[in-house]
Amino acid sequence: MNVPWAADDEPQTQPVVMNDDVVRVRQFARGLSQRCKLSLVDQTKFITAASELARNTLVYGGGGSCTAGLVRGRGRLGVAAVFEDFGPGIPDIELAMTDGWTSGGGLGLGLSGARRLVDEFALDTEAGRGTKVTVIKWAR
Amino acid sequence: MSERVPVLRIGDVLLVSIQVDLDDQTVLNLQEDLAQQIVDQGARGVVIDITAVEIVDSFVGRMLATIAAISRMLDAETVVVGMRPAVAITLVELGLSLGGVRTALNLEKGLALLRRSGRSERT
Known part of the structure; x- marks a missing residue:
């Protein structure tokens, strides 16, 4: 996914290693979802999705980074986060997106749950090459 | 750095009020501390107050369910109190409905629930 970062607001990158x-x-x-003026429920959904994906990056990806910032599209403001790791990647995407399926000790709700909590979700991964997950939530 | 969440005792009920943004290790510590305290104090009920908690993700959600299951095995009942509406909406959408966890809207109702189920005599 090409992320439409807001021109006047540089996205910031944070390590996700511990x-x-x-x-x-x-x-x-x-902080971002408040600046974007998401509703309280949407803020909670976005933060929860970010938390799930950050944990995935840490636990399954062996650490990586999160780049997040405001985005603009079709006259709307939104907030986006991109989680990237250089871990083992996901060999079977369909399986990984299934509720309840996990390769580790989790509940298997991280990816599938995060997807339900945001407006846009893109998963870019390849076995052995790492994983990149992009999520966007638009202000209503 | 992981912190420890204090566990308070009122009568035969243990009270945990979560006031910080929990990292995963703190969550695991709390699980162990509570199990130990239930046995040490002979507690019959556990109240977990999440009034101040802005988000419950699948890890924290699982912790709540696990604590409820552990305390049941140790003959205590758990009530989660103070869940914010936005947290409830998000949890259900995430796919976690916390089926095995009893909830009450606030601390007072949570303690009353334990009293009614005979879990607490004088609180």
Whole structure:
């Protein structure tokens, strides 16, 4: 997915390599979704999705980064986050997107759940090449 | 760095009020602390107050369900109180409905629920 970053607002990149970073990504996502004036429910959904994806990056991707910022499209403001790792990648995307399926010890709700919480979701991965997940939530 | 969430005792009920943004290790510590305290204090009920919690993701959601299951095995009942509406909406959409977890709207109702089920005598 080509992310339509807002021209006047540089996206910021954060490392996701330890437990604390997941908390920092949540706080970062909270700040952005407030600036974007998402409704309280949409803020909660976006922050929760970011938390799930940050944990995936850490646990399954072996660490990586999160780049997040405001986006603009069709006259609307939104917030986007891109999670990138150089871990083992996901060999079977369809399986990984299934509710309840997990390759680790989780609940298997990370990817599938995060997708339901946002407006746009793109998964770019290849076995052995890492994983990139992009999510966008638009202000209503 | 993971912190520890304090566990308070009121009568035979343990009370945990989550006031910080929890990292995963803190969540796991809390699970262990609670199990230990239930046994040490002979608690019959556990109240987890999440009034201040802005988001519950699948990890924290699973923690709530796990604590409820562990305390049941140790003869205590768990009530989660104070869930924000936005958190409830998000959890259900995420796919977690916390089926095995009892909830109450606030601390007072949570304690009343434990009293009614005979889990707490004097709180």
